[in-house]
Amino acid sequence: MPIENGRYCQYCVDETGALQDFDTRFERMVSWQLRENGGERADAERETLAYMATLPAWRDHPRVKAAR
Numbered sequence: 001m002p003i004e005n006g007r008y009c010q011y012c013v014d015e016t017g018a019l020q021d022f023d024t025r026f027e028r029m030v031s032w033q034l035r036e037n038g039g040e041r042a043d044a045e046r047e048t049l050a051y052m053a054t055l056p057a058w059r060d061h062p063r064v065k066a067a068r
Contacts (some may be wrong), residue, residue, distance in 0.1 A: 007057075008057050011025075012055070012058075016026055022061050022063065023059065024056075025052075026048060026049075026052070026063070029048045029051070030048050046067070051066035052064045053065075053068060054065070
């Protein structure tokens, strides 16, 4: 995602520009994945964690690291 203002992309921050908490961002990403691609929730969660491992905001989060 392009970063226009601040340190993180528009999808990872709340309305004040603060980084969303992990659970909120993770759930929104999983929900998006399921809407766009369908499939099983467990697969969407696994793919989301793999994607989050590439993002500076989330790559060092304990749940992301544990999924590697």
